[in-house]
Amino acid sequence: MALLIIGIILFLGIHLVRVVAPGFRQSMIASLGENGWKIAYSIASLLSLILLIYGFGQARQVTGMLYMPPVWMAHIAVTLMLIALICLAASLLPAGHIAVRTKHPMVLSVKIWALSHLLANGETSSVLLFAAFLAWGVILRISLKRRERAGELTLRPFVSARYDLYAVVIGLVAWGLLIWRVHEWLIGVSPLAV
Structure with a gap:
């Protein structure tokens, strides 16, 4: 269940960055460039999604x-x-x-x-x-x-x-x-x- 919770927090947290930290996206674009930010954001989203899916699969077996x-x-x-x-x-x-x-x-x-x-x-x-x-x-x-x-x-x-x-x-x-x-x-x- 812990992996599911971590996966949810990471995945949804990444997708709420603009809401909770409005300037973060712009500061990352300034330091990484637009393409660099998109790549980093995509990789973080994909990895957190994989963790969420894996965590859900594990949690389904025990909850x-x-x-x-x-x-x-x-x-x-x-x-x-x-x-x-x-x-x-x-x-x-x-x-x-x-x-x-x-x-x-x-x-x-x-x-x-x-x-x-x-x-x-x-x-x-x-x-x-x-x-x-x-x-x-x-x-x-x-x-x-x-x-x-x-x-x-x-x-x-x-x-x-x-x-x-x-x-x-x-x-x-x-x-x-x-x-x-x-x-x-x-x-x-x-x-x-x-």
Whole structure:
């Protein structure tokens, strides 16, 4: 469990640097250069993600249940994951209505992903992981709103509604693949298992 907690702190801490230490990023860019900072940030993110995944795998084997979610919660989680994957796809494409209206579709996607998994998983390790990611999403969204109001952040302008269609199609395909076999292959659990 300790490795999971360390992995969560490191991974989410790295992704909250701009929130908790606003000048740190700029000072690192000044000393390492933009490319140097991106490389260092990417390596730190990857290593902390690997630690988080490994720690979660280890913790899953030894932690007990905090609560037993009803079976129907799994169906709600699967449905919410479709929305999360559509938002994720919208965040990676030029802005359509989904990206413009949600403002930060990737952050929203992570929050929906975390919430859906909290609804369907009652193991201590799962609750810790998904609650941490949900809290991260809420903190980051509040920070982004403040940066928008301060004029530090400009939102992506609307490009075309066709990107909404692409986001829905990509989200549906990714969702179908996850349900079909990918989630079970990656995580070891079928999302439709009851």
